[in-house]
Amino acid sequence: MDKKKFISFLADRNLKLTRERDEIFQAVLAKKKHFAPDDLFLEMKTGGSKISRASVYRTIPLLVESGMIEEVERVDKHAHYERVPENGHHDHMICTRCGRVIEFYSEGLEELQARICTQKNFKGTRHSLEILGVCEKCGS
Amino acid sequence: MDKKKFISFLADRNLKLTRERDEIFQAVLAKKKHFAPDDLFLEMKTGGSKISRASVYRTIPLLVESGMIEEVERVDKHAHYERVPENGHHDHMICTRCGRVIEFYSEGLEELQARICTQKNFKGTRHSLEILGVCEKCGS
DNA sequence: ATATAATTGAGACAGAGTCTCAATATCACT
DNA sequence: AGTGATATTGAGACTCTGTCTCAATTATAT
Numbered sequence: 001m002d003k004k005k006f007i008s009f010l011a012d013r014n015l016k017l018t019r020e021r022d023e024i025f026q027a028v029l030a031k032k033k034h035f036a037p038d039d040l041f042l043e044m045k046t047g048g049s050k051i052s053r054a055s056v057y058r059t060i061p062l063l064v065e066s067g068m069i070e071e072v073e074r075v076d077k078h079a080h081y082e083r084v085p086e087n088g089h090h091d092h093m094i095c096t097r098c099g100r101v102i103e104f105y106s107e108g109l110e111e112l113q114a115r116i117c118t119q120k121n122f123k124g125t126r127h128s129l130e131i132l133g134v135c136e137k138c139g140s
Numbered sequence: 141m142d143k144k145k146f147i148s149f150l151a152d153r154n155l156k157l158t159r160e161r162d163e164i165f166q167a168v169l170a171k172k173k174h175f176a177p178d179d180l181f182l183e184m185k186t187g188g189s190k191i192s193r194a195s196v197y198r199t200i201p202l203l204v205e206s207g208m209i210e211e212v213e214r215v216d217k218h219a220h221y222e223r224v225p226e227n228g229h230h231d232h233m234i235c236t237r238c239g240r241v242i243e244f245y246s247e248g249l250e251e252l253q254a255r256i257c258t259q260k261n262f263k264g265t266r267h268s269l270e271i272l273g274v275c276e277k278c279g280s
Numbered sequence: 281a282t283a284t285a286a287t288t289g290a291g292a293c294a295g296a297g298t299c300t301c302a303a304t305a306t307c308a309c310t
Numbered sequence: 311a312g313t314g315a316t317a318t319t320g321a322g323a324c325t326c327t328g329t330c331t332c333a334a335t336t337a338t339a340t
Contacts, residue, residue, distance in 0.1 A: 016286055016337050038327060052289045057328060078327055093262045106256055109249070113271060116246055122233050124273040131253060133264040156306045156317055178296065192320040197297060218296055 009066040023049055024059045025068075034072055034082045034101070072128065091128070095135035102135065149206040163189055164199045165208075174212055174222045174241070210266065231268070235275035242275065 006025055010017055027044050028035075041056040060081065063069045069081045072092065091109070093102040109129070117124040146165055150157055167184050168175075181196040200221065203209045209221045212232065231249070233242040249269070257264040 014286080018287060018337070020288070036327090050289085052291095053327095054290085054329080055288065058287085093257070093260065093264070095262075096265070102260060102262065104256060104260060106252065109252055109256070112246065112249055112252060113269075116244060116249070117233070117271060117273065120233065120242060120244060121276040121279070122235075122242065122271070122273055123275075123279050124233070124271045125236070126273075127269065127271040129253075129267065129269040131257060131262070131264045131267040133257065133262055133266075136261040139261070139263050154317080158305070158318060160319070176296090190320085192322095193296095194298080194321085195319065198318085 006063075006066055006068060010062070015062070020051055020055045021059055021062070023051055024056060025063070028063060028069060028081075028083065031083060034080045036078055036080050038078070070126065089126075091130070093131045093133065093135070095138055096132050097134055097138040100135050100137075146203075146206050146208060150202070155202070160191055160195045161199055161202070163191055164196060165203070168203060168209060168221075168223065171223060174220045176218055176220050178218070210268075212268065229266075231270070233271045233273065233275070235278055236272050237274055237278040240275050240277075 003025065007017055010021070023044065024040075027040060027049075031040075037057055037060055038053075041051065041053050044051050044056070060069075064071065064081070067084060069083050070089075072080050072082050088105070089110075090103045090105040093104060094100070095102075113124065113127060143165065147157055150161070163184065164180075167180060167189075171180075177196055177200055178193070181191065181193050184191050184196070200209075204211065204221070207224060209223050210229075212220050212222050229250075230243045230245040233244060234240070235242075253264065253267060
């Protein structure tokens with residue numbers, strides 16, 4: 001996902017590339033891990049930006065729709081996002097003791113899901129799989 | 141999940157079987173579909189109970205831990221739960237157009253996940269898989 | 281340069297869920 | 311059954327995430 005793609009996404013929908021959207025795009029680009037919208041907003045503010053909470057919350061769905069980020073686990077009460085990684089989609093294991101998040105990807109799992117969708121005449125576009133349990137370190 | 145199991149779950153943890161917990165247990169038992177905690181609370185109130193919101197919110201994690209209910213999809217902003225069905229666990233497909241929830245179960249999917257957990261030395265206890273997309277009816 | 285339509289920020293608002301603490305209820309043990 | 315130690319409750323204030331409104335501002339096509 002590069003900026004050109006985001007700009008053309010906006011253009012396609014008659015949306016404007018404003019300074020605010022650009023700032024948010026950059027801030028998200030700098031994110032290496034999961035983040036919550038409100039944290040992003042606070043970080044930007046702290047970093048000197050004049051952005052408003054509303055703009056952050058308004059822009060996030062655009063980033064999702066343009067394919068730059070996706071919503072991830074909600075162990076917590078509120079939404080979390082992460083950049084769609086270059087190396088593609090993955091799922092998560094979440095340790096209920098220490099909160100560690102382990103990313104994994106299984107081709108077999110993806111294929112099996114696709115097959116199940118076909119069976120049910122369901123056009124799956126994305127999915128989220130979270131396995132809760134206890135990680136190696138905590139599982140003494 | 142019957143009441144005896146819940147009672148012994150409580151006993152194991154030095155928790156008391158109060159009238160309130162019992163009321164909530166019964167109310168949840170009567171639920172056939174997904175429900176949100178706040179709705180449950182309001183229904184109980186409307187039904188004449190003197191229960192407090194705090195008690196409902198406090199009891200729900202106990203029902204989850206005792207295996208009576210599990211948290212399900214969060215397309216919405218808040219948590220939803222459903223009774224763990226007699227016929228066992230299942231996953232969900234969620235139509236992003238009409239909101240319909242399709243339940244499905246795949247033995248293969250379960251096994252594959254178990255295998256992945258083993259590989260990662262992760263003790264999976266439960267999982268939630270939601271496939272988002274467009275259902276048969278909406279996918280014209 | 282201008283017109284039009286999209287966008288912004290501030291802050292009020294809404295809704296879910298949590299917390300506090302004094303009053304009360306449960307249960308194990310007589 | 312009575313008692314004491316401990317768990318639990320309800321009310322409502324509070325927090326936090328997220329949404330909405332609307333007048334002022336800004337991006338873009340022309």
